[in-house]
Amino acid sequence: MKKILITGGAGFIGSNLCEYFIGKGHHVTCLDNFSTGFHHNIDHLKSNPNFKLIEGDIRDIGTCNMAAEGQDYILHQAALGSVPRSINDPITSNDVNVGGFLNMLVAARDANVKRFVYAASSSTYGDSESLPKVEEVIGKPLSPYAITKYVNELYADVFSKTYGIETIGLRYFNVFGRRQNPEGAYAAVIPKFVIQLMNHESPVINGTGDYSRDFTYIDNVIQMNERAMSTKNPEAVNTVYNTAVGDRTTLNLLLEYLKENLSAFDSKIKEIHTIHGPNRIGDIPHSLASIEKAKELLGYKPSHDIKAGLKDAVTWYWENLR
Template sequence: METRLENKKVLVTGGAGFIGSNLCEKLLKQNNQVVCLDNFATGKRSNLNEFIADSSFQLIEGDIRNLDDCMEAVKGVEIIFHEAALGSVPRSIADPLTSNEVNVSGFLNVLIAARDSGVKRVVYAASSSTYGDSENLPKVEDVIGKPLSPYAITKYVNELYADVFSRLYNMQLIGLRYFNVFGRRQDPDGAYAAVIPKFVKALIDKKSPVINGDGSYSRDFTYIDNVLQANELAAVIDSQEAINTVYNVAFGQRTTLNELVGYLKEFLSAYDPAIADVEIHYGANREGDIPHSLASIEKASELLGYSPAYSIKDGLSEAIGWYWNNLK
């Protein structure tokens, strides 16, 4: 089974974002030509600093809500990695219209541009939020519940569009349902920051991170390098059984928020012992949140050859130096 993507021209939408910029970096190191399409609504120019001058890298400042921008970005491209989206459950609750415009209309533009330009393979970021109110654990791809937020609806609609486009237009579309991804280049700032960089930033500043609820809620935290592996495998797989479907991308282990804070204190205390004594505060449960999330990765393992190398502690061990150097 081929597992390495090299010597291709690829498009990464949202390439200045957290996951997108890590994808761009990995693909450039493997001698690919990489086109990045980003409007910098949430992505950062600083995420591109390490490779912006690379002759194999092309930045197109544009918006997936604009079909012309998408058509420009897909020229000569063989594979699309669609990472552009407006994330965050709370943001979608506050502004469902914009979330829908970016995540649904934008996704549809990318698919149309791919179809009209003859790009067969699109690997797109799906979401564990699609499982909604399903209480089944672990989460298995074929069993979902009702969505609990506008964001969750948009990501499920993406899967429905992908299924229809694969059937109608003979395209190869693979969705990756990410579970709580963390790692280098993840933004700790703003109201909708992901929990790990947000907690890390608070602890570095000797401030208490605020845990929603009593800390017993659990998540399947997934290190960025596991996500990069899954994207690459989805891009190169040629088995018909493995194409035109969705996969969980996770480690397959759940960690409570209380356990998470304990790990963060442990790792950060190596840099500043005073962090071990930071008091933890608790707040109300967050609207739209599910209590527990745990992925079955059996399907991805069997059909893609996915084998995540990093548990949450392994990932934090790798990432904590980056957090310390960049979030102080």
């Protein structure tokens, strides 16, 4: 049994990680300030004796030190996501994503944790036009958010070399699935589209809909975190990995898939028309990951492609978000 600290553990990805590792019999500590996470994401875990909740902020070094004490591993998910949010408020995004990240690295170092696995981002590829995205080839960041996530990678690399901490960064590519929040100005595109379609509202696509993404189901992300945490391969640590499927889907095709799946519950959804708006500032036109490095060094094998993931996700959305 491992002792695992999951920061941002009440959020979308973090709560799924908490649930998974509790189910595996590990001791899990969730650290969250509930700025974007929710108690209802982890309420079903609170009665488990192997689960502990610390309500606190990673911007406070004392809280980070307390949470890291006695932990074997840290899965660092806490961050302020969203490119538009970072454009509207770059200072807070930097404070959380850079300052908070550094606090957690220092806490991990001082607590002698075995490994620090952290959520990196595909936004790090910036203006690089090469496809598929290979870990060693990046461009210039296109948003404050992208800068913060790249700085995380630089700090992790320096801490590995300077202090001997084992770190692994996971560059997430457009993660979706159960418990992803559909509300608010910075909601992710899939749950946002689902809610609009279920309400018989026309979804709004930014641009022509030809932009494409490597949409990645939550179970693939859980697998990558587990493999990154558990690998015994010395060549697999102190580096970064794409966390994706290795396939891309346009926004237009994504909407067709969503309408097809939701029409099984409500046939009227199939007839809903799409509205096209202007492109968003800071958006990358196309995103497609190479997952060869993760396959080779971590033994990663995605369990869900876009169609399988959407089928499971839409069923969950229909049962829980109506």
